[in-house]
Amino acid sequence: MKYPVGSKTKNSCYIEYSNRGMGLEDDLNITNEQYRINDIAFIYKKPTPVTISKVEFNNKKEPIIKEGFYKKPSTTDYNGLYNGLYIDFEAKETKSKSFPLSNIHQHQIKHLQNISKHKGFSFLIIKFVTENKIFLLEEKKLTSFIDNEKRKSIPLEYFMNEGYLIKEKFSPRIDYLEIINKIILKEK
Amino acid sequence: MKYPVGSKTKNSCYIEYSNRGMGLEDDLNITNEQYRINDIAFIYKKPTPVTISKVEFNNKKEPIIKEGFYKKPSTTDYNGLYNGLYIDFEAKETKSKSFPLSNIHQHQIKHLQNISKHKGFSFLIIKFVTENKIFLLEEKKLTSFIDNEKRKSIPLEYFMNEGYLIKEKFSPRIDYLEIINKIILKEK
Numbered sequence: 001m002k003y004p005v006g007s008k009t010k011n012s013c014y015i016e017y018s019n020r021g022m023g024l025e026d027d028l029n030i031t032n033e034q035y036r037i038n039d040i041a042f043i044y045k046k047p048t049p050v051t052i053s054k055v056e057f058n059n060k061k062e063p064i065i066k067e068g069f070y071k072k073p074s075t076t077d078y079n080g081l082y083n084g085l086y087i088d089f090e091a092k093e094t095k096s097k098s099f100p101l102s103n104i105h106q107h108q109i110k111h112l113q114n115i116s117k118h119k120g121f122s123f124l125i126i127k128f129v130t131e132n133k134i135f136l137l138e139e140k141k142l143t144s145f146i147d148n149e150k151r152k153s154i155p156l157e158y159f160m161n162e163g164y165l166i167k168e169k170f171s172p173r174i175d176y177l178e179i180i181n182k183i184i185l186k187e188k
Numbered sequence: 189m190k191y192p193v194g195s196k197t198k199n200s201c202y203i204e205y206s207n208r209g210m211g212l213e214d215d216l217n218i219t220n221e222q223y224r225i226n227d228i229a230f231i232y233k234k235p236t237p238v239t240i241s242k243v244e245f246n247n248k249k250e251p252i253i254k255e256g257f258y259k260k261p262s263t264t265d266y267n268g269l270y271n272g273l274y275i276d277f278e279a280k281e282t283k284s285k286s287f288p289l290s291n292i293h294q295h296q297i298k299h300l301q302n303i304s305k306h307k308g309f310s311f312l313i314i315k316f317v318t319e320n321k322i323f324l325l326e327e328k329k330l331t332s333f334i335d336n337e338k339r340k341s342i343p344l345e346y347f348m349n350e351g352y353l354i355k356e357k358f359s360p361r362i363d364y365l366e367i368i369n370k371i372i373l374k375e376k
Contacts, residue, residue: 039302041306042263042299042302042303042306042308044262044263046234046235047234047235047236047237047238047259048235048238048240049235050235050236050238050240050253050256052236052238052253052256062257063257063258064255064256064257065238065240065253065255065256065257065258066254066255067252067253067254068238068240068252068253068256069250069251069252069253070251070253071235074232075230075232079267079268080267080274081274081276081303081306081307081308082306083306083307084274084306084307084308085274086268086269086272086273086274086308088269111230114227114230115230115269118229118230118269118270118271118272119269119271119272120230120269120272120274
């Protein structure tokens, strides 16, 4: 999980949202907003799951969280609806030339498999930062790798051969629905 | 929004999860778990959206949230997948004999309408606590009320005439998918 990072004071830190670089998460949030604005799809990033254990109220009687903990996400980060199709995916960045499977929880893989089984469309979006390449990998290709390979890391070549390269555009920025259209057309 | 309530100390409060009564939210969480365990549907409550502004690390280097704020939810509380059908709903309790529309944000109503338009299935689940009755109301019936009535509150009678009563069972506890099956069969 990606924890917020900002200016550090002793062992605490304040988060500087404005200063963060444009990573995959930001690009996907913008993409999803572009899809929504253009009435194409309604896909959202789920909020980070936290357990809140202490709340205080300010002078305006507004609640302020004073103690909380990050929880393990029980599902993937993104889901939504595209023209009657249930969409579900996890998105990750890697600086290496291979995507370590340890970056996805076992129950998230199980979740992606459940979604495919129940007629949703589930996949990974992986950004290879050094190569500046973004791939979509369908759940069935992910499962096939896990079942047939002993490696704990999926090499870039596997994404190039079995996945789909998503070209970056101005709008929609990371047009993964274009890839999904292609896959659906191919399967018909 | 429902804020956590627990033992109060001055103007702060600690949350006692074990002591909470079984409200609609708990019952729906159990229902969704029963659906998942029985491999029927994969529908989850989304985490409460919070903005985290300060994080500290304990001795084990685990992050602890030390300041955060509740955000307005941009969508509904529940969504997921049932046999290829995208499911999306908001659930609310009311102690009155009428459901105040002010209990749902305008953008949540818009979201439910967008979902229907894009071939998902969207609705409300409303519990009338005093009557101990739970209803499912389809988005189109909600929209029809808003468009045709000047009242800012939907009376119980409207739910009885235009909605579907969900009978409580042992398992699944609040079987709203049974109602959806009926609606889909009727429309075919």
